[in-house]
Amino acid sequence: MTSEAALPDPHRTGTGPLRRMTARSRDEAHRTATPLELFFDLCFVVAVAQAGGQLALNLAEGHLAHGISGYAFAFFGIWWAWMNFSWFASAYDVDDVAYRVTTLVQITGVLILAAGVPRVFADNDLTLAVVGYVVMRLAMVTQWLRAAAAETGGARTMAYRYAAGITVCQAGWVLALQLPHDVLPYVLPLGILAELSLPALAERHTQSAWHPHHIAERYGLFTLIVLGETVSAATVAMQTALDEHEAVGELLPIAGGGLLICFAAWWIYFARPVHDHLASNRQAFLWGYGHYLVLGSAAAIGAGLEVAVEHAVGKSHVSAAAATAAVTVPTALYLVTVWALHARYSKTGASQWVLPVAAVATLACTAAGQSGVLLAGLVSAAAIAVGVVLHARQSPV
Known part of the structure; x- marks a missing residue:
């Protein structure tokens, strides 16, 4: 028996190289x-x-x-x-x-x-x-x-x-x-x-027929790919530094902190579905526009990790605090914007403040200099742990 998911899409069936480009249904399964x-x-x-x-x-x-x-x-x-x-x-x-x-x-x-x-x-x-x-x-x-x-x-x-x-x-x-x-x-x-x-x-008088679930998935997938690029950029920087300098002791804290930040970035973005909150053009446009900061900061984290690696091996021309800020500032921006755009919709009570507090703590890690990246990673991991515990306490048994 054919499953419902395997049924042909009536909007995308037909013959010939050109079809009528009419709007699809927002209720399409x-x-x-x-x-x-x-x-x-x-x-x-x-x-x-x-x-x-x-x-x-x-x-x-x-x-x-x-x-x-x-x-x-x-x-x-x-x-x-x-x-x-x-x-x-x-x-x-x-x-x-x-x-x-x-x-x-x-x-x-x-x-x-x-x-x-x-x-x-x-x-x-x-x-x-x-x-x-x-x-x-x-x-x-x-x-x-x-x-x-x-x-x-x-x-x-x-x-x-x-x-x-x-x-x-x-x-x-x-x-x-x-x-x-x-x-x-x-x-x-x-x-x-x-x-x-x-x-x-x-779209002042007529809205386009965008699909909430599809849009949420599209943004999620692009965020996922950008985070993957961030990990890739940081990995290449680590590999180059190790090949040229073999500074394992200086690079391990940056690698550990960077991984924790990237893992946490993935966790908080995909913690809860968001498509139910995209109920109107106003909500959806604000959410979509806000992703300029989400995606931009996610990619900038990778750039910051490259700077931190170059500073660790003595190739950069900035201070330790500036190199660390290249990681902590975009990380804090990412935490705040993801919270503002959709994480806060599923938060109540004390859990509502976990990500904003984590963002402030991440910025404070800048003062730690070269060890600040690892500390920022630990802050991100702690934010996830606290969020999980608070959610478990609030959920009905």
Whole structure:
């Protein structure tokens, strides 16, 4: 007998290379991430790795402001393009030939952006990164035009608003490349604000049919992949340091603390399902936008661990406190933002304060210097242990 989960998806069945791109149902059962979406995530994390690597390089050299500003800009381009595709796909994925090819074009765009990330940091040259970004976003315009052609009424108007708004924003980015470098710091925030405002304007009267469970899973999977990249970056840094310096005694505390932080980051994010809290556009947009800090801080932890390793073997140009802060600051930011976005919804009483207190304690570990990374890891592990105990006490027998 065929199981319900194995039944064909009526929205994704049919023949020919082109299907009508009508909205999917929010009540659709068994909605999970597709292999194309997973491939999309894996390619996007290449750009995340580039941004994290450049952040680590700048922090280790003591270029704090330049490193953070470059990372914030590069990560915005990566995150925003990923986020827009994920929400669109949640509503309109038809998995036909045209949809697949357009998605592959977006992947090509992020790889172009990734190739341009080092130039953003080294020479403030945004050209290649913006070209990659524009490729991704114009591909989304074609997707929204397809949706508009298949929809009627308010849904069609919404799709046209997205297509027009994205096109205008991309024209703005191209024009920004013609401006003098000393003007760009004042113009770039305006472009970012325009991009962030577009979904609220486009969906002012009609909401896209995103699927709460699917969206929660998509964000969870991308967070998982970013955390994996963080572990990978830290491992490569450890291996390089050991091959060149064999400083096992100095590196073991960093390795132990880094692993505890990454394990705790995974634990707190996936402790409770969050899709039930995504009941409206307002809740979902705030939750989705907040993941800029969740994902950005998760990737920055890996960069911070690289800095801590370089300091331990005498290759960085920063103090022990600064090297430790490269780990503790993004860790604390991650703890606070995950708590604010969804962990707090399942907390009551004393358990509500575990993660905020852990974030403050993590920041305090910065003062411990080189041993601060291990202490921050122990704080993260203690937060998980305390949370588990409090949850067990509050749960009915």
